[in-house]
Amino acid sequence: MSSTRAAVVVQTPNGLHVCIEPIAPHTFHVRLNRTGRFEEPAPLARLGVVAPSPLPVCWETKTRGEEMDVSTDSASIRLDRHSGQLSLYGEAGTLLTRQNRPPRVGCGTLSGPGGAAAGTSEDGFETQFALAAEERIYGLGDQHDTPLMKRGCKISICFHVGKEVHAPVPLLLSSEGWGLLMDTDRRHEFDVGSSSPDVVRIRGRRGELAFYLFASDGLAGLLQKYSELTGPAALLPVWAYGLAYNCNQQTTARDMLEDALKFRREGIPCDMIGLEPTWMDRPFDYDAPVDWHPDRFxxxxxxxxxxxxxxxxxxxxxxxLTLGLYLQDNGEAGQQRNLPEDWYNYLKPFVAQGVLGFNLCTKIPVREMANVPVAADDSALDTENLPHSTLVGRSIREGFATQTGQRPMIYTPVGYTGIQKYAAVWSGGRTRAHLSVLGLGLSGIPHMAVDMELHTAAGIHFGFFQPWSKVNSWAYWRHPLLLDPELLRLFKTYAKLRYRLLPYIYSAAHVASRTGLPIARAMPLVFPDDPHAVTQQNQYMFGDAFLVAVFTDRVYLPAGEWHDYWTGEKFAGPADIPYHLPKQAGGPLFVRAGAIVPMWPDTEYAGQRPPDRLELHLYPGGDGECTLYEDDGRTYGYLHGEMAETSIVCRDDGRVFSAEIGLRIGRYPDMPERRAWDVVLHTLDKPSAVKVDGQSWRETNGSHKEPPPASWSYYRKTGTLRLLVPDAAERQASLRLEFVRSDGREVQRMSGRRQRSLPCPSSDRRTAGELEKDIEVGLATESTVKALSTLERWWAVRMAESDSVEDVREHWLAMNGLFVRTAERKGRTLHEIAGGDPLLRTRLQPPDNAEDAYSSLAFIAARLIEYGKRRGDPHGIVRQATDIIMSEIDQELSLQAVADRLHLSSSYLSRKFKHVIGLAFSDYVLEKKMELAKELLLAGSTVAASAEQTGFKDTSYFIRVFRKYWGVTPGEMRS
Incomplete structure (x- = not known):
């Protein structure tokens, strides 16, 4: 054994040299070869991907027999000095991961002068780590059509024609609290439990075995450690988080201006106009200057x-304006040509003319996108993985900063680990595009966007809820003004919402640049302890507040209260709900209770108005906090402290919802001296009082264009309360807002918004009678979500027929008849359930208008459910049965076994179950098992594991049942 100030080197009896270097309290650099020569810098350090930490690391070694521990304050590696196997332990001494067999390493790669390879090994390297039974693995970049959870996948880290890989990142993040980054620029392969379900195997054909191993709590903590290792993501200019539009490749200057002005004429906000590389007079080869095309521009x-x-x-x-540049072609045998040191000088004239960004392109399209091609022979496998885009992105970012002092917008279709420091990443049309965005977010690249699918409502919905948004005409005609009227209306709605959300999005981008936590956050990042949430691939959190579901009609809401952004309806999680899209939406969008969302007023582009007045949207029902980050949006001043932070906290104790807006801390150039807050509280129940800094404000009718001082207004139609709080120059403390609830708060918070704001979705074709049956099921099973959401649709159907006073009362009486029957089955009357509550008695009087009638019905339905849950309703046997089914879905479930547990006869339970649910017991169990199996397979689970988790002991039988139910085999579903 030998050691230096920075590392310890051990030679095993079979000639393997192991070098362990603690480079941070939580991170170790491990290198293994058979020469004992560890060339510096290591591959990723030589390429500028990894930068050594300037801070010293305190560590020590301890030896016990054949075992040696290399320990810091936060983690330790235990090395078997005989075999070379190692294990990683966390701060509390918990085993996080271990090599389950000795690593295999060839003769290694020796570097000659200038870093060129002087010798190679033909047998390369191989290592493998054990996987725990429930361990989930994420990362590995953007691999086409693979699930977010990579266990069960085999993935090559390379750029190759035919491989739809935009940004391979050799990074593993484990749900068990460890991460691994391979330290190589050569092709290698990860087999994550594909060949052997309990092993992750890493193989490479050449070079030494080298990797960074790090520990942290949770996936978010691991992303932060990775960000510290490779460098933080570049913060884009604020306007880059708006909308980008790339023109057709045959466009002219006149066409481009016409495209741009169409956005302004139609009132569609947009910031960035991009040109394809056809803007120049000749192909750009980085060796000589180019100019504008003499005819087109x-x-x-x-x-x-x-x-x-x-x-x-x-x-x-x-x-x-951004300009397209083709990335350099590869030379012979896939070798990349060196860039001239001064090549950025060829771009300076265009930057001086006003160009603010560059779109890096590739010439060979693969499904409307291209990958850096390499030759198919063996020599290509030995090329550096660092793509040309990283070198170009770094040169542009550094040159642009020197020339202008500003941040450019650089976006590239290909990249490798570390690309996040220089450029955003983009992709063309592809299936399951959202997985590319979420997958790169789980691989340390937070700025990924997929070209918007403009001709579907779902595509527009997802397109605007990405880290940045881009409409790409390329070879087509994809201007939003060419859409049909309904899609154009939808596009405008989303574009305006995107721009209003820019302060919120930009604050999330600041968080991403500091911690690596992406703007679009896969569910395992945010809800790692919710076993149902981590399997969800068609939904994600967009920042802290918004839950976005894409390309699906079902949504899983984790624990807590959730506000449907489009309708205002509230839901209590955890709940898996079907979702019926309202006309004004392209996909489900929910806001977390306790959310704080800063917004701009409507604007056509970033910077059109000074940020001296912001809307602050508050969603009661929980506690929350956020930090609003602001800077000049253009320069690098934020890196030197030229920025302002405003902390906002809200608390909800059930009686009072309060918000505290802190003072702005810090300054930046041209920061407004004062800030007015247009506060918007989203509440279905008008508060009884509103206080600002302890002073009661008066209510007004909201008819004024600018509200009177010290006043607030409630808008029942939209379910919002508004007040304008001007900033005081002399303010020395936080601003406190208090909203005191009225007596009906609890039931109102469970009910949906009034029906006139909730048109019946066109996709729901059920009759009023069928809906009444579902309401009865919801009341019988004490399902608040099912009963109230169906009641809402039933009322909309009835009011669509007629909303005269007579019909309103008739429908109100009809539904109350159902409530009376429900109460009788519980052995009570409605008045007995009221328990002397005068508020409920008033709800039992026939109202004169549709709004009050619906509010009354929602109130009574919620009270019936609340009463049944409180009294332990003995007739809620179906709910008890469904609870058993869902909690033991991994078991074999028979009608007789469940009936025995409920002390009922199987025939009685069968009749009751069919009456309430509408399905036979066995059909219901099969439906739930098959739905879960589908979710597991799409999330990356193996067929055998999916069979086991859904209660099938025989995998072949599971395959037959699955194929009969879904029409495809489990294997076909996974692919």
Whole structure:
């Protein structure tokens, strides 16, 4: 054994040299070869991907027999000095992962002068780590059509024609609290429990075995450690988080300006206009200057800059121009040509004219996108994995900063680990596009966007809830003004919402640049302890507040209260609900109770108005906090402290919902001296009092364009309360807001919004009678969500027929008849259930208008359910049965066994179950098992594991049942 100040080296009896270097309290650099020569810098450090920490690390070694511990304050590695196997332990001494067999390493790779390979090993390296039974593995970048959870997958880390891999990242993140980053620029392969279900195997054909091993609590903590290791993500300019539009590749200056002005004429906010590489007079080879195409983009040489040019006209209208550059072609045998050191000088004239960003492109499209191609022979396998895009992105970012002092917008279709420091990543049309965004977010690359699918409502919905949004015409005609009227209306709705959310999105981007936590956060990142949440692939959190579901009509809501953004309806989680889209939406969108969402007023582009007045949207029902990050949105001043932070906290004790807006801490150039807050509280029940800094404010009718001082208004139609709080120059403390609830708060919080704001979804074709049956099921099983959501749709159907006073009363009486029957089955009357509550007695009087009638019905339905749960309703046997089924779905469930546990006869339970649920017991169990099996397979589970978790002991029988139910085999479902 030998050691230096920074590392310890051990030689095993079979000639393996193991070098362990603690580079941070939680991170170790491990290298293994048979030469004992560990060349510096290591591959990722040589490529600038990993930078050594400037801070010293305190560590020690302890030896016991054949075992040696290398320990810091936060983690330790235990090495078997005989076999070379190692194990990683966390701060509390908990085993996180271990090599379950000795690593295999060839002769290693020796570097000659300048880092060129002087010798290679033909047998390469192999290592494998044991996987725990429930361990989940994430990362590995953007691998086409693979699930988020990579266990069960085999993935190559390379760039190759035919492999739809945009950004391979050799990073593993484990649900058990450990991460691994391979330290190599050569092709290698991860087999994550595919060949052997309990093993992750890593193989490479050449080079030494080297990797970074790190520990932390949870996936979010691991992402932060990875960010500290490879460098933080570049913060884009604020306008880059708006909307980008790339013109058709045959466009001219006139066409481009017309495309831009269409956005302004239609009132569609947009910031970035991009050109394909056809803007230039010849192909750009990085060796000589280019100019504007003389026919398409004529720019007189005697006045090339100013407001009179096409770039000046764009700038006047608030647009920012980006130019496409083809990435360099590979040379022979896949080797990349070196970039001239001064090649950025060829871009300087265009930047001086007003260009603010560059779109890196590739020439060979694969499903509307391209990958860096390499030759198919063996020599190609030995090329560096660091793609040309990283070198180009780094040169542009550094050159642009030197020339302008500003941040450019650089976006590339290909990248490798570390690309997040220089550029955003983009992709063309592909299936399951959202998995590319979420997968890269789980691989340390938070700025990923997929070209918007413009011709479907679901595509627009997802397109605007990405880290950044782009409409790409490329070879087609995808301007939103060419959409049909309904899709154009939807596009406008989402574009305006995106721009109003820019303060919220930009704050989340600041968090991403600091911690690695992406803007679009896969469910395992946010809800790691919810076993149902971690399997969800078609939904994610967008920042802290929003839950977005895409390309699905079902939504899983984790524990807590959730507000449907489109309808205002509230739901209590955990709940798996069917979702019926309202007309104004392209997909489900929920807001977490306790959320705090800062918004801009409507704007056409970022920077159009000074940020001296912000909306602050508050969603009661829980506690929450957020930090609003602000800077000039353009320069690197934020890295030197030129920024402001505002902390906002809200608390909900059931009686009072309060919010505290902290003082702005910090300054940046051109920061507004004062800030007015237009506070919007989303509540179905008007508060009885509103206080600001302890002073009661008065209620007004909201008819004023600018509200009177010290006043608030409640808008029942939208379910919102608004008040304008001007900033005081002399303010020295936080601003406190209090909203005191009225007596009906609890039931109102469970009910949906009034029906006039909730049109019946066109996709729900059930009759009023069928809906009444579902309401009865919801009341019998004490399902608040089912009963109230169905009641809402039933009322909408009835009111669509007629909303006269007579019909309102008739329908109100009819539903109360159902409530009376429900109460009788519980052995009580409605008045007895009221228990002398005068508020409920008033709800039992026939109302005169539709709004009050629906509010009354929702109140009574919720009270019936609340009473049944409180009294332990003996007739709720179906709910008890369904609870058993869902909690023991991994078991064999028979009608007789469940009936015995409920002390009932099987025939009685069968009749009751069919009466309430509408399905036979066996059909219901099969439905739930098959739905779970589908979720598990799509989340990356193996067929055998899916069979076991759904209660099938025989895998072949499971396959037959699955195929009969879904029409495809489990294997086909996974692929």
């Amino acid at each position: 004529y720019n007189p040489q005697w006045l090339p800059q100013g407001a009179h040019t096409f770039m000046g006209a764009l700038h006047t209208a608030g647009f920012k």
